Amino acid sequence: MRYQSTRGGASKLSASEAILKGIADDGGLYVPETFPEALDLNVCLLDYKQKAAEIFKLYLGDYTEEEIKECVEAAYGSESFDTPVVAPLEQRNGCWFLELFHGKTLAFKDVALSILPHFMRFAAKKNKLDQTLAILVATSGDTGKAALEGFADCPGTAIVVFFPENGVSSVQKLQMQTQEGDNTHVVGVLGNFDDTQAGVKKIFLDPPEGFRFSSANSINIGRLLPQIVYYFHAYGQLAQKGAIALGDEISFTVPTGNFGNILAGYYAKRMGLPIKTLLCASNENKVLYDFFTTGEYDKNRKFVLTASPSMDILVSSNLERLLYHASGAEETSARMKSLSQSGRYFAPENYPGFAAKHATEEECAQGMKEMFEAGYVIDPHTAVAYECFKKHREETGATEPNVIISTASPFKFTESVCRAIDPSLPEIPALEGALVLAGLAKSSVPRQIEELGWKPKRHGAVCSKEGMRQEIESFLVGLR
Numbered sequence: 001m002r003y004q005s006t007r008g009g010a011s012k013l014s015a016s017e018a019i020l021k022g023i024a025d026d027g028g029l030y031v032p033e034t035f036p037e038a039l040d041l042n043v044c045l046l047d048y049k050q051k052a053a054e055i056f057k058l059y060l061g062d063y064t065e066e067e068i069k070e071c072v073e074a075a076y077g078s079e080s081f082d083t084p085v086v087a088p089l090e091q092r093n094g095c096w097f098l099e100l101f102h103g104k105t106l107a108f109k110d111v112a113l114s115i116l117p118h119f120m121r122f123a124a125k126k127n128k129l130d131q132t133l134a135i136l137v138a139t140s141g142d143t144g145k146a147a148l149e150g151f152a153d154c155p156g157t158a159i160v161v162f163f164p165e166n167g168v169s170s171v172q173k174l175q176m177q178t179q180e181g182d183n184t185h186v187v188g189v190l191g192n193f194d195d196t197q198a199g200v201k202k203i204f205l206d207p208p209e210g211f212r213f214s215s216a217n218s219i220n221i222g223r224l225l226p227q228i229v230y231y232f233h234a235y236g237q238l239a240q241k242g243a244i245a246l247g248d249e250i251s252f253t254v255p256t257g258n259f260g261n262i263l264a265g266y267y268a269k270r271m272g273l274p275i276k277t278l279l280c281a282s283n284e285n286k287v288l289y290d291f292f293t294t295g296e297y298d299k300n301r302k303f304v305l306t307a308s309p310s311m312d313i314l315v316s317s318n319l320e321r322l323l324y325h326a327s328g329a330e331e332t333s334a335r336m337k338s339l340s341q342s343g344r345y346f347a348p349e350n351y352p353g354f355a356a357k358h359a360t361e362e363e364c365a366q367g368m369k370e371m372f373e374a375g376y377v378i379d380p381h382t383a384v385a386y387e388c389f390k391k392h393r394e395e396t397g398a399t400e401p402n403v404i405i406s407t408a409s410p411f412k413f414t415e416s417v418c419r420a421i422d423p424s425l426p427e428i429p430a431l432e433g434a435l436v437l438a439g440l441a442k443s444s445v446p447r448q449i450e451e452l453g454w455k456p457k458r459h460g461a462v463c464s465k466e467g468m469r470q471e472i473e474s475f476l477v478g479l480r
Ligand SMILES: *Cc1c(COP(=O)(O)O)cnc(C)c1O
Pocket: 107, 108, 109, 142, 143, 218, 255, 256, 257, 258, 259, 260, 261, 262, 310, 311, 381, 407, 408
C-alpha cells in the first residue's frame, strides 16, 4: 500500500514515510492509492486491539505484524484508557452514543494520538532517521493536549503546540499549560484557529534548518487510520447487543470541525462497513453544512466562538481528501489554489452517503439539558451532533440505527455544560465547575481534571501570528 498526495505533485511514499512526512511537498495530504478489499464483518466482533491490528495491517504496508502488534499493545492498554473496550457504546434516550473520551485527555483525539508516537517511533527506525523529530501542532483545543501526552518524553522527539490564545476552553488551556516533559513547548497565538493552522502549514513548507519536522494534526495519515477502527468497533458492539445483524446498514452522526473524524467513517465505508449515512454535524461555523447543501465552499464569513470550540473551524483540512476521492488530484489541486487565493471554491460533485445539518448555540444548550433530564450528561460537541441527528431523523424519517460519535467528556467544558443544565447558575471558574457538574451528574470529577487544580503551570508563552517561527526556533535550539 502506497500513499500519494491529493494534489498529485509529490512522489508516492510508503506508509512509514508518509507518517514521518505529515504533509506532502506540494502542500497536499497523503491518501492511500487504493482502498483495501472489503473486510469480513466478523472482524467487528474482535476485541479492540485485535480489530485495530487487522485494520492497520491493510494500510501499514511496510510495518511488520510484530511492529503493529507492539504499537497497538502500547497504545490501547489500561495506562491509556480507563476501559478495556476503549470506546464503549451507550444507549440513552433512544440514541446510541459511542463514547470516545475514555483516554488520558478525555477527548476522541486520544484514540489516534496515543498510537501515533509509536507509529512514528518505528517509522524513524525504518527510515534511519538520526535527527530529532520535531512535531508541530496547531490545535483548536483537544489535539494539543492529546499530542502532548503522546509525545512527552518520547525519545528522539520534541513537540511544539500552538493554540488560539482566546479560542479554547479554560480546562483545555490548563491541560496544555500544565504539561510535563522537557521536550514539550506550548504557545498561545494571538489569532483564531485558522490563523494558527495556516501558520503551522507555512512552517512545514519552509522549515527552519537542522531539524526534521512532522505533524500530529489530522493532516497526518497516521492520525486518520486509527480513527477507522472505532467505526468497526461501534458496528460490532451493536451486533453484540443484538441491535443489528452483521450486514445491516447503520448510520453515524459526527460532530465535525476539521473533517478528520467523519473522513475516517468514510474510509470505513469504503472498506465495506455497511454505513447508510454519515451525517456531518456543524455548529454555527457551518461552512461544511453550506458546502454539502450548495456545493460551494466559502470561508469568507464571520468566525463565531461557540461552546464547542473544537469545531470552530472555517478551513476543514481533511475535506481535501474527500474531494480527491471524489474527483482526483487535478481538480483538487485547482480547488485548493482557489481556496488560498479567494477563500472559496465550487465542488458540486455528488458525495453519496453524506448528509449535513447544523445546530445553533441555543439548540446545543437545549440538547445538553434534554439529555441531562434523561439521565446522561453530554458535552457541547456531542450535543451539536445530537441536535443535528434529531433534525435529520425528523426530515428523512430514517429508522436504521444511528450512532452519535461522542467526542469529549462534559468535564472538559464545565462552564457551558453547567449553564445549559441550569441557566440560573452564576459563571463558575472551570475547576469549581467540575465539582458542580459532578454534583449535578451524580458522578465524580475525573482524575485528569482534578489534578489541574494542583499541577504547576509550566507554559505561558504567547506570540503573534508572525512570531510562530521564532518560537519554534528558539525552543528547538535550546534543546540541543
Ligand atoms: C477535534 C474535535 C472535534 C472535531 O473533529 P474533526 O476531526 O476535526 O472533525 C469534535 N469534537 C471534539 C471534542 C474534538 O476534540
